[in-house]
Amino acid sequence: MDLKIVLLGPPGSGKGTQTERLCAELGFTKISTGDLLREAVRNNTPLGVKAKGYMDSGKLVPNELVVDLVKEKLKAVKGGVILDGFPRSLEQAQLLDKFTKVDLVVDIVVNEDNLVKRLTMRRTCKDCSCVYHLEYNPPKVGDECDKCHGPLYQRSDDTERTVRERLNVYKESTLPLTKYYQEKGILKQVDGEGDIAEVYKRILKAIKAK
Numbered sequence: 768m769d770l771k772i773v774l775l776g777p778p779g780s781g782k783g784t785q786t787e788r789l790c791a792e793l794g795f796t797k798i799s800t801g802d803l804l805r806e807a808v809r810n811n812t813p814l815g816v817k818a819k820g821y822m823d824s825g826k827l828v829p830n831e832l833v834v835d836l837v838k839e840k841l842k843a844v845k846g847g848v849i850l851d852g853f854p855r856s857l858e859q860a861q862l863l864d865k866f867t868k869v870d871l872v873v874d875i876v877v878n879e880d881n882l883v884k885r886l887t888m889r890r891t892c893k894d895c896s897c898v899y900h901l902e903y904n905p906p907k908v909g910d911e912c913d914k915c916h917g918p919l920y921q922r923s924d925d926t927e928r929t930v931r932e933r934l935n936v937y938k939e940s941t942l943p944l945t946k947y948y949q950e951k952g953i954l955k956q957v958d959g960e961g962d963i964a965e966v967y968k969r970i971l972k973a974i975k976a977k
C-alpha cells in the first residue's frame with residue numbers, strides 16, 4: 768500500500784504510538800515533525816536553536832522551519848508514509864497539498880480530560896522516540912526503553928502548564944483541519960479511547976477500507 772496518510776488528533780491522542788506500530792507492521796515510513804525537531808534541538812543545529820523556544824512554550828514553530836523539512840523527507844521516501852504531527856494548521860495543509868497528495872486522514876478523537884493525564888505521565892525514549900505511559904503502558908524495566916534500552920525521559924513540553932497551552936494551540940490551529948479534510952472526503956474519525964491495541968485495530972480498519 769503506497770498510501771500517504773496523515774494522523775490527526777490532539778497532543779496525547781496516541782498519534783506517535785500508533786504511528787510507530789503502523790510503520791513497523793505495514794512497512795510505512797514515519798515522518799514525525801515533533802521527532803525531527805526534537806532531534807534538531809538535541810543536536811543543537813541552527814534549526815534546533817530556532818525551534819526550541821517555541822516548543823518549550825507549547826507554541827507551533829514557524830512554517831519556514833517545518834515545511835521544507837517535510838517536503839525533503841517526502842521526496843526521499845518510496846512507498847507508504849504516515850505523517851505524524853504535520854500538518855498542524857490550515858496553512859500547512861494547503862502547503863502540503865502543493866507538493867503531495869494525501870490519500871487518507873485518520874483523526875483520533877479523545878476526550879480532553881484524559882489528555883492532560885496521558886501527557887503528564889508520558890515518558891519518551893531519548894534514542895528511538897518510542898513512548899510509554901507510567902500507568903497504562905509502563906516500560907518493563909525501570910526508566911529504560913523496552914525496544915532499544917535507551918533512557919526514558921519526560922519531554923520538556925509534557926509538563927501540565929505547557930500541555931494546557933498545547934491543547935489550546937491544537938483547538939485554535941489544528942482542529943479546523945478536520946473540516947478541511949472532511950470536505951475533501953478523505954477524513955476518517957476513529958475513537959481514540961481505550962487501550963492501545965483497540966485503537967490500533969480501529970485505525971487499521973480505517974486504512975484497510977481505503
Ligand code: AMP
Pocket residue numbers: 778800801802804821822823825826827828829833851852853854855859924933
Ligand atoms: P509533537 O511531538 O508532535 O507533540 O510536537 C512537539 C512540538 O513540536 C509542538 O508543540 C510544536 O512546538 C513543534 N511542532 C511539531 N510539529 C509541528 C508542526 N507541524 N508545525 C509547527 N510546530 C510543530
